[in-house]
Amino acid sequence: xxxxxxxxxxxxxxxxxxxxxxxxxxxxxxxxxxxxxxxxxxxxxxxxxxxxxxxxxxxxxxxxxxxxxxxxxxxxxxxxxxxxxxxxxxxxxxxxxxxxxxxxxxxxxxxxxxxxxxxxxxxxxxxxxxxxxxxxxxxxxxxxxxxxxxxxxxxxxxxxxxxxxxxxxxxxxxxxxxxxxxxxxxxxxxxxxxxxxxxxxxxxxxxxxxxxxxxxxxxxxxxxxxxxxxxxxxxxxxxxxxxxxxxxxxxxxxxxxxxxxxxxxxxxxxxx
Amino acid sequence: xxxxxxxxxxxxxxxxxxxxxxxxxxxxxxxxxxxxxxxxxxxxxxxxxxxxxxxxxxxxxxxxxxxxxxxxxxxxxxxxxxxxxxxxxxxxxxxxxxxxxxxxxxxxxxxxxxxxxxxxxxxxxxxxxxxxxxxxxxxxxxxxxxxxxxxxxxxxxxxxxxxxxxxxxxxxxxxxxxxxxxxxxxxxxxxxxxxxxxxxxxxxxxxxxxxxxxxxxxxxxxxxxxxxxxxxxxxxxxxxxxxxxxxxxxxxxxxxxxxxxxxxxxxxxxxxxxxxxxxxxxxxxxxxxxxxxxxxxxxxxxxxxxxxxxxxxxxxxxxxxxxxxxxxxxxxxxxxxxxxxxxxxxxxxxxxxxxxxxxxxxxxxxxxxxxxxxxxxxxxxxxxxxxxxxxxxxxxxxxxxxx
Numbered sequence: 001x002x003x004x005x006x007x008x009x010x011x012x013x014x015x016x017x018x019x020x021x022x023x024x025x026x027x028x029x030x031x032x033x034x035x036x037x038x039x040x041x042x043x044x045x046x047x048x049x050x051x052x053x054x055x056x057x058x059x060x061x062x063x064x065x066x067x068x069x070x071x072x073x074x075x076x077x078x079x080x081x082x083x084x085x086x087x088x089x090x091x092x093x094x095x096x097x098x099x100x101x102x103x104x105x106x107x108x109x110x111x112x113x114x115x116x117x118x119x120x121x122x123x124x125x126x127x128x129x130x131x132x133x134x135x136x137x138x139x140x141x142x143x144x145x146x147x148x149x150x151x152x153x154x155x156x157x158x159x160x161x162x163x164x165x166x167x168x169x170x171x172x173x174x175x176x177x178x179x180x181x182x183x184x185x186x187x188x189x190x191x192x193x194x195x196x197x198x199x200x201x202x203x204x205x206x207x208x209x210x211x212x213x214x215x216x217x218x219x220x221x222x223x224x225x226x227x228x229x230x231x232x233x234x235x236x237x238x239x240x241x242x243x244x245x246x247x248x249x250x251x252x253x254x255x256x257x258x259x260x261x262x263x264x265x266x267x268x269x270x271x272x
Numbered sequence: 273x274x275x276x277x278x279x280x281x282x283x284x285x286x287x288x289x290x291x292x293x294x295x296x297x298x299x300x301x302x303x304x305x306x307x308x309x310x311x312x313x314x315x316x317x318x319x320x321x322x323x324x325x326x327x328x329x330x331x332x333x334x335x336x337x338x339x340x341x342x343x344x345x346x347x348x349x350x351x352x353x354x355x356x357x358x359x360x361x362x363x364x365x366x367x368x369x370x371x372x373x374x375x376x377x378x379x380x381x382x383x384x385x386x387x388x389x390x391x392x393x394x395x396x397x398x399x400x401x402x403x404x405x406x407x408x409x410x411x412x413x414x415x416x417x418x419x420x421x422x423x424x425x426x427x428x429x430x431x432x433x434x435x436x437x438x439x440x441x442x443x444x445x446x447x448x449x450x451x452x453x454x455x456x457x458x459x460x461x462x463x464x465x466x467x468x469x470x471x472x473x474x475x476x477x478x479x480x481x482x483x484x485x486x487x488x489x490x491x492x493x494x495x496x497x498x499x500x501x502x503x504x505x506x507x508x509x510x511x512x513x514x515x516x517x518x519x520x521x522x523x524x525x526x527x528x529x530x531x532x533x534x535x536x537x538x539x540x541x542x543x544x545x546x547x548x549x550x551x552x553x554x555x556x557x558x559x560x561x562x563x564x565x566x567x568x569x570x571x572x573x574x575x576x577x578x579x580x581x582x583x584x585x586x587x588x589x590x591x592x593x594x595x596x597x598x599x600x601x602x603x604x605x606x607x608x609x610x611x612x613x614x615x616x617x618x619x620x621x622x623x624x625x626x627x628x629x630x631x632x633x634x635x636x637x638x639x640x641x642x643x644x645x646x647x648x649x650x651x652x653x654x655x656x657x658x659x660x661x662x663x664x665x666x667x668x669x670x671x672x673x674x675x
Contacts, residue, residue, distance in 0.1 A: 037499045038490075043515035077490050080499030082516040103499060134499060219516050220506040220529075221496055228500060 016260035020198050020240055027092025027239035029246055032129040033121035034088065034232075035114060036081030038062065038101035041074035043082055044089060047218070053093055058085070060099030061120065065112035069120060077103040079219050084133045084232045086218040091197065091236025094243060098125045102134065109134050111146050115153045122162055128242060130157060131235040132166040133228040158185035163242075163250050165189055165235040167227035168208040187238075187254060191230040200234055202261045210234055210257065275395055275402070276320060279305040280312040280339060281327040281355070290325060293384050299395060308332070309339045316346045322398050323391065328356030340371060349405065351394050355382070373397070441534075442479040444569045445544060449477055452558040454530070454546035458482070458522055460494040464539035474522060487518040493531060494520075494543035503532035503559045503566070523547075530554045532562045534570040542573060 004012075019025060041058045048055040060072035076082050085097055100117035102109055114132070121127045157164050164186040191214030192201060200212040216222030216229040238253055248256070279290045287305045294303050304319075306312035309330055315321070324343055326336030340352050353374045374390045376382050441459065449457045459475045472489050474482040489495050496517060497504050507528035523529060526547045534542040544566055549558070645653050 037495070040491075040516050046515060075490065076516065078495035078499045079491065079493075079516040080496050083496075109499075134501075219496060219514060220493060221500065221504045224504050224506065226500060226502075226504075 016264050019244065019260070020237065022244060025240040025244055026094035027088075027236065028094030028243045030092065030094075030129060030239040030242045031096045031098065031125060031127040032088055032092070032131060032235065032239055033098045033100050033117075033125060033127040034081055034085050034131050034133075035100040035102055035117045035121065036084050036131070036134050037078035037103035037109075038072075038076035038081045039074075039085040039097070039099035040076040040079070040082045041099075043218070044086060047086070048089070048093070055089065055093070056096045058097045058099055059125075060101065061117075062101040063113050063117045063120070065110050065116070069116070072099055072101065077101050080133070080228065083216045083219045083222050084131060084228060087216050087229055087232035088131060088236045088239065090217055091233060092239035092243070095129075095236075095239045098127060111150055115149055118153045118157060118164075122157055122160055128162060128246065129235055129239055130162060130164045131232050132164060133231045134167075155185050158250050161247075161249050163187065163235075163238055163253055165231050165238070167231040168206075185250070187234065187250070187257070189227060189231040189234050191225050191227045193225055197233055198237060199264070200237065200257070200261060202258050209254075212237070274300050274302050275322040275398060276302045276304065277323045277325065277391070278312060278315055278321045278343075279303065279325045280307075280309070280330065280336065281305075281325075282307055282329075282331045283327075286327070286355075290387065293387055294391070297388050297391075299388075299392065301391075301395070309334045309342070312339055313342055313346070316343045316350075321347045321350050322402060323394055324350055324352040325391070326352055326354055328354055337372070344371060349401070351398055353390055353394060439479070440572045441542075441569050442475065442477070444565055444572075446477045448544070448546060448562060448565055451561060452530070452546055452549060452554065454549045454554075456547040458545045458547075460485070460492070460520070460543045460545065462489045462494070462541045474520060476522075482520075482522050484521060486521040489541070491516070491518045492520060493517055493523060493529065494541070494545070497531040497543050498533045498541045501533060501535065503530060503563045505530050505554055505559060507553055528553050530558060530562060532566045534566045534573060536570055536573045540573075542570070544569065 039058055039060065044058065045055060058074075061069035062072060062077075063069045081099060081101065081103070085099065088095060089097065098121060100121055102113040102117045114134070118130065121130055154164055166186050166188050168188050168190045187210060188208045190203065190205075190208045190211045192203075192211040193215065194200065194213045197213040197215075200210055202209060203211045212230040212233040214225035214227065214230040214233075216226075216232075222229065234257070238257070241253065241256060242248060277294060279287055281287045281290070284307070287307070291303055291305055294301060301323075304315045304321075306315055312324075312326075316324075321343065324340065326339060328336045330336060330339065336352075336354050336356070340350075343350055343352075350371055352372045353376060354372050355376045355378060373394055376387060376390055445457050445459055448454070457477050461471075461473050461475070463471045465471070470489065472485050474485050476482060485492075493506075505528065523545070528549060529545055529547055530549070531543055531545045534544060536542050544562070546554070546558075546562065642654060642657060645657055
């Protein structure tokens with residue numbers, strides 16, 4: 001049996017808790033796109049002002065299946081997106097948030113709209129992290145060309161070092177939710193209930209790899225465990241890690257998240 | 273309807289002879305006779321006259337050509353045969369302008385055969401023009417009638433709910449209230465029109481509209497559920513409004529709300545809400561039941577909306593056809609005139625249909641191909657076409673593994 005080296009001592013000090021509690025791990029310098037139902041900016045500004053916490057201005061756009069995006073007026077199309085944004089900013093308050101409202105005027109989430117928003121977030125906003133809590137139901141992707149277009153957009157994000165976190169809508173007994181089912185180039189997230197919102201687990205099943213805290217903090221349904229709330233928790237954790245090393249690639253972040261879970265070997269999450 | 277012939281001659285024997293020739297000719301025309309200009313004009317003012325057989329010399333200083341001028345005032349499309357003993361005197365050009373298409377010379381060749389030949393020739397020319405005029409008149413009347421009715425139908429449709437809630441969906445809500453043990457429920461319907469106008473309504477289990485929802489959809493509990501795409505439960509002190517969500521009037525004061533979206537699609541969002549199940553409250557089984565039931569409800573709604581969309585496309589197509597026919601003044605609008613406008617309207621309607629799975633051009637190409645098939649080879653060919661499409665779908669399902 002060999003003696004521990006100085007490196008072993010150094011690595012022993014490198015723990016998930018230490019990384020996440022690093023004072024620099026605030027999400028600062030990390031841009032995050034919330035592709036969702038819009039964000040009610042004034043609600044989050046009021047919440048952060050009440051806590052005397054600084055908040056970077058939230059920008060965004062409203063997307064449609066075709067045509068250029070419309071200007072973001074600081075309003076939500078549905079409360080869902082505001083709850084998601086609140087979770088990310090609760091975990092990574094230094095992050096710069098962009099609201100991509102894909103729920104907007106049509107009142108529904110179409111594949112083409114999600115793709116347009118994803119491309120805009122990568123090309124125009126140059127974001128590092130994309131949160132996709134709004135899934136696209138499988139029936140909207142029965143046409144293979146549509147499914148391929150979405151997969152291509154997700155792959156494009158991967159090859160441009162953009163991390164995409166997608167909610168796994170695993171409530172439904174038969175259908176799968178996309179793009180979470182494209183697990184390889186993105187990080188798919190299931191829900192769990194953890195004592196600490198910074199805890200998460202690697203639980204591979206049915207194309208879904210991670211499990212994160214499924215409860216939010218804002219809105220009547222926030223306390224209801226949901227993959228929609230679990231996804232921004234993991235995105236927020238990734239933003240904290242990225243503020244320490246902003247140039248990490250998606251597979252590196254995935255590996256780090258996996259390592260963090262294995263290092264903790266923390267308590268198994270309670271059933272939601 | 274038979275043609276009408278007016279005979280005008282001051283000689284009673286001539287009138288009677290012409291009437292007898294026509295009666296025995298088998299031409300099937302209605303015949304009226306007049307001895308002078310005054311009687312002739314009275315007849316012409318009372319009924320349509322297709323052919324006038326006029327004596328050149330009507331006595332008392334009047335002549336057939338002048339009478340024809342007066343008859344044209346009542347019957348602008350009348351055609352005339354002039355009977356004269358002085359054919360050389362008549363001014364052919366002037367007579368032609370007045371509608372005279374033939375002369376019969378009393379002194380030369382006027383007999384039963386030449387008379388009937390001349391009449392038959394004119395009737396052969398009159399009949400198609402008369403048919404076209406009748407068709408044009410009918411088309412004009414039809415156009416006027418549709419123009420009058422269409423706004424009424426549109427207005428009636430506008431008064432209807434933008435989203436037709438079939439009774440079955442309301443029954444589904446009542447069933448879920450009973451099955452879960454909830455004390456009350458509501459259906460919230462939000463529809464975005466093609467012009468972006470939002471209509472928001474809510475109904476109680478009896479199908480009656482709540483007087484006022486009292487909250488914008490974007491800040492409502494219902495919108496939150498639509499975004500979740502699955503049933504959501506909120507209970508206890510959590511049923512409170514905060515900055516991001518406001519409660520509708522019928523949600524305020526509830527102890528628990530189990531809400532689920534009906535994924536209808538397009539610009540329509542429908543949410544079903546169940547309220548206040550007594551202790552121990554809503555269970556996971558209730559949530560599963562509501563989830564399954566809303567899928568059935570969504571199917572019912574999609575069918576109802578598809579029917580509404582079909583009616584709307586039909587209205588628009590008729591509207592476009594009317595607009596096209598208005599530009600074809602004085603002529604019967606042909607299918608070639610109407611089809612492009614109607615197809616353009618159909619294209620616009622399909623583009624506006626958010627539920628469409630294929631682009632409008634592809635849909636129209638398919639519609640046109642099936643229409644051409646039906647016109648050329650009949651309904652059997654269309655049936656065969658349907659079978660081919662079904663077989664293709666099965667083949668592709670097999671290749672792609674789609675159930």
